[in-house]
Amino acid sequence: MSLFRLDASILPSTSSSRALADLVEEQWTTAHPDAGVHRRDLTVDPIPATAWQNAVLGGFTPEADRTPEQREAIALRTAIADELVDAEALLFAVPLYNFGVSQHFKLWFDLAYTDPRIDPQGTALRGKPATLVTVLGGNYSPGSPKEGWDHSTGWLRRVLEDVWGLDLRVVQRPFTLVGVNPALDDFADIAASLKEEAETGARRSGRELAELRGAHPAA
Amino acid sequence: MSLFRLDASILPSTSSSRALADLVEEQWTTAHPDAGVHRRDLTVDPIPATAWQNAVLGGFTPEADRTPEQREAIALRTAIADELVDAEALLFAVPLYNFGVSQHFKLWFDLAYTDPRIDPQGTALRGKPATLVTVLGGNYSPGSPKEGWDHSTGWLRRVLEDVWGLDLRVVQRPFTLVGVNPALDDFADIAASLKEEAETGARRSGRELAELRGAHPAA
Numbered sequence: 001m002s003l004f005r006l007d008a009s010i011l012p013s014t015s016s017s018r019a020l021a022d023l024v025e026e027q028w029t030t031a032h033p034d035a036g037v038h039r040r041d042l043t044v045d046p047i048p049a050t051a052w053q054n055a056v057l058g059g060f061t062p063e064a065d066r067t068p069e070q071r072e073a074i075a076l077r078t079a080i081a082d083e084l085v086d087a088e089a090l091l092f093a094v095p096l097y098n099f100g101v102s103q104h105f106k107l108w109f110d111l112a113y114t115d116p117r118i119d120p121q122g123t124a125l126r127g128k129p130a131t132l133v134t135v136l137g138g139n140y141s142p143g144s145p146k147e148g149w150d151h152s153t154g155w156l157r158r159v160l161e162d163v164w165g166l167d168l169r170v171v172q173r174p175f176t177l178v179g180v181n182p183a184l185d186d187f188a189d190i191a192a193s194l195k196e197e198a199e200t201g202a203r204r205s206g207r208e209l210a211e212l213r214g215a216h217p218a219a
Numbered sequence: 220m221s222l223f224r225l226d227a228s229i230l231p232s233t234s235s236s237r238a239l240a241d242l243v244e245e246q247w248t249t250a251h252p253d254a255g256v257h258r259r260d261l262t263v264d265p266i267p268a269t270a271w272q273n274a275v276l277g278g279f280t281p282e283a284d285r286t287p288e289q290r291e292a293i294a295l296r297t298a299i300a301d302e303l304v305d306a307e308a309l310l311f312a313v314p315l316y317n318f319g320v321s322q323h324f325k326l327w328f329d330l331a332y333t334d335p336r337i338d339p340q341g342t343a344l345r346g347k348p349a350t351l352v353t354v355l356g357g358n359y360s361p362g363s364p365k366e367g368w369d370h371s372t373g374w375l376r377r378v379l380e381d382v383w384g385l386d387l388r389v390v391q392r393p394f395t396l397v398g399v400n401p402a403l404d405d406f407a408d409i410a411a412s413l414k415e416e417a418e419t420g421a422r423r424s425g426r427e428l429a430e431l432r433g434a435h436p437a438a
Contacts, residue, residue: 010272049268049326053229098332099382100374103325107268110317151374155319158370163318 002036003028003209004087008094008102010043016135016176020202021093024131024171027206028089032213038083042104051076052110059114073111080108081115089209090130090166096137096152109159118164126165129212131205132156134170137177139187139194167212169205173198221255222247222428223306227313227321229262235354235395239421240312243350243390246425247308251432257302261323270295271329278333292330299327300334308428309349309385315356315371328378337383345384348431350424351375353389356396358406358413386431388424392417 005025009015025037051073058070066074084090094105117124140150153172161168178184178191224244228234244256270292277289285293303309313324336343359369372391380387397403397410 010275043272046268049265049323052322053262056229098325098329099377100325100328101320101370103271103322103329104268106317106319106322106325109319110322113317149377151320151370151377155370158318158368 002038002087003089003091004083005037005039005091006093006105006108007039007041007043008092008105008108010097010104012041012043015093015095016173017093017095017133020133020135020171020173020198021091023199023202024091024133024206024209027203028091028210031207031210035088035213038087040080040083040108042102042108046104047076047107047111048073049107052107052114055111055114074114077111077114080112081118084112084128085117085124087128088213090128091133091209092130092156092160093133094152094156095135096150099149099151101152101155105156113159113163120163123165128166129209129215130160130166131169131171131202131209132160133202134172135176136172136174137181138184139174139190141174169201169208171198171201171205221257221306222308222310223302224256224258224310225312225324225327226258226260226262227311227324227327229316229323231260231262234312234314235392236312236314236352239352239354239390239392239417240310242418242421243310243352243425243428246422247310247429250426250429254307254432257306259299259302259327261321261327265323266295266326266330267292268326271326271333274330274333293333296330296333299331300337303331303347304336304343306347307432309347310352310428311349311375311379312352313371313375314354315369318368318370320371320374324375332378332382339382342384346386348428348434349379349385350388350390350421350428351379352421353391354395355391355393356400357403358393358409360393388420388427390417390420390424 007018009017054069054073055077058066058074061070094102113119116122134153136150138146140146160166173195175187175191175194178187224240226237228236273288273292274296277285277293280289313321332338335341353372355369357365359365379385392414394406394410394413397406
């Protein structure tokens, strides 16, 4: 029983999503120093690109007839689902990439979603407290020129809230490329304020996860 | 110079997206029997899950200092971009998976999008004739209970039309799980009519691609 944390940034050393997730985690470990944090990092420990197909095909195949690749994929998805089912609270740090969903997160979700406990019929995650931290290089808020170009957050909410039924908090930090891309230098002030807002939200959500410890039936 | 075709279904032998794309391709080959079709299949020949990170990191690294993995990833992305740049017309067959974008297509796009000819500054694909064939297990049309749950087509259009600037046709077939999932048996008639409509659209778009041959400056 612990906090489960998933990271999906492909640039760990300069990751804005990790920095925000650290703030969430800090609140958890401060409140529950002995509860522990279990991590999975999709860049440091990548899931093979063929894992999902193999798990799906293995699911259609009687156990005795499965190929070694299918067995391996099913064992991995069971380990991944165990992490979610066993945890008291969940933390996902997922950047927007190229206006869409992180390919690594989608692969991880597709694979996890083949486990009978958390597949379309599974209910093991309903009501579990969770935080999604997501970061966007640009600003896609209403009224901005790129409004509607964030095709990631909507899907992430869809599967985490509507499909798995998590009790989800979302912390979003836009404009992370301000200070990196000189074309965005004019937005320094608004970017700084959005960063501060996101950091406050991250700490708040971490406190909420910590306070909810023990409230979920699976805890 | 030819038609480039990309397939992303993880179940090739029963794939609805392939069947639809076959109809597009048929029109091309009937009109131009000697023009050829160049294929890439993301399931038969999977892109490694680490290719994109390695191409990105390799791009930040002087050529002489790149790791073997970075060189390999950059060579692959160049081959992938060559296929797009060299083709006269493009055909993409991409299913919706778990309410979102095919992980394999996203990996392929992310990787291709690091090539300088077709990256955020690249313009090599602008105006190139293309068809996107996409299939959905359920029905997500306005007024249906799952309206808004298709988080794939919007992003696909975004990157193919708005980012790469393709002259894009979209052929969508919903309700492919009718006849497979017994819970959807009541929708047999509407599914049959949607299938026919998509098939007609696929043939039409194939004729259009064939007619546009030679019209694009890159052809």
